[in-house]
Amino acid sequence: MPIDIRGSSASEIADSLRALVERGGLRPGDALPPVRTLAESLGVNRNTVSAAYRQLTIAGLVVTLGRGGTRIAGQAPVAQEGFADTVLRDVGTGNPDPSFIPDPSRALATIAGRPILYGEPVIDPDLERWAQEWMSADLEPASLRLTITSGAADAVERLLAQALTREDAVALEDPCFLASIHTVRMGGYRAVPVPVDEEGMTVDGLRAALAHGVRAIVCTPRAQNPTGASLSAQRAAALREVLGEHPYVLVIEDDHYSMLSRTDYHSLIGPEHRRWALVRSVSKFLGPDMCLAVTASDPETAQRLALRLTPGTTWVSHLLQRLAHALVTDPDARDRVDAAAEHYAARNAAFAELLTAAGIPVRAQDGLNLWVTLPVPARAVSEQLMRRGWLARTGDEFDLVPAGPSHRLRLTVHDLSDDDAGQLAADIAASVRAVA
Structure with missing residues (x-):
């Protein structure tokens, strides 16, 4: 040999x-x-x-x-959110609009205090009180514990690591958020796809994943990335019923859009479920550089998550925690967040109307992006768009189980002017005709 x-x-x-x-x-x-x-x-x-x-x-x-x-395998880069290094107009970034991120200047002047030393409580007391109310308002379980991590992806990675070993099966939405795909791949876990429709994770898909032996489930209850789908009350109830027979499967809900969402929060986590975590990052409304997420979980999961933090970052900077608290409790900053939510919803709805009028029907759902179904392969359309000066993101990057070429584009259009939005819609329609 x-x-x-x-x-x-x-x-x-x-x-x-x-x-x-x-x-x-x-x-x-x-x-x-x-x-x-x-x-x-x-x-x-x-x-x-x-x-x-x-x-x-x-x-x-x-x-x-x-x-x-x-x-x-070659060292192909894993797809990431954010701007691409290109001269093209990038409409696949997944970024919030910086003009709607609250200015932290005034809040920064209020966060000075005595230094925090080793061995002190890892959560800022003011943030903890605020977050306790924020999280408990949407959760049925009577007892919850809070953990602060360096963003939602950090929380999900550590939650999976404290519960799983290599080759354990994890249920992921399909199509799936890029960070979750990367986290599961790097952790050596087996991704089990659960299809997503307009009401979120499907019941039959979850049932099949549980039969496959998954030990954890990562779900987006609203503004699912990339589709924008949100769980309806009926769908969430049906999923909770299925999970009722599996109370020790870890359920992780990544409610990344939280304060910006225009839809109600409906949870997979029932009052009797034993292993669960709800993760809410501040990145979408306070900015990606605010690397902070609040995780509410059952007491045992919280304890194990805290142990996973110990060898690494140990705690998130109290200066960052104080800044986050100062912003989320400031009326002007909250008004800015509300304005951003309305802006994203309105701009996505307006662009959906433009595409529909151009012969490509699309429905704007929740979130920063639009999920567009095309009658032809998306990659061919994206190549045509590049010739017209646009860089779009195809659905291929988000598919866990590709069933041939994707016919989807995920577009970030909320920062386009009216003229640019009209031009992009026309160029997409022309690109579809060119490859049909």
């Missing part, structure tokens, strides 16, 4: 292959031995080699190409 792969267990074989990649013995595109061949060479069961390859696939180190075999 030309490749010096060793090991008698799946983990040992996977570690051996990792070491070969790290040392340059295997490079992107190199083929791995067929499962049967490697099993015979190592004197192990074929299932053992299959499990090793599966571990590496989940970790993104190898790709399975059907009859093309299993090959070392």
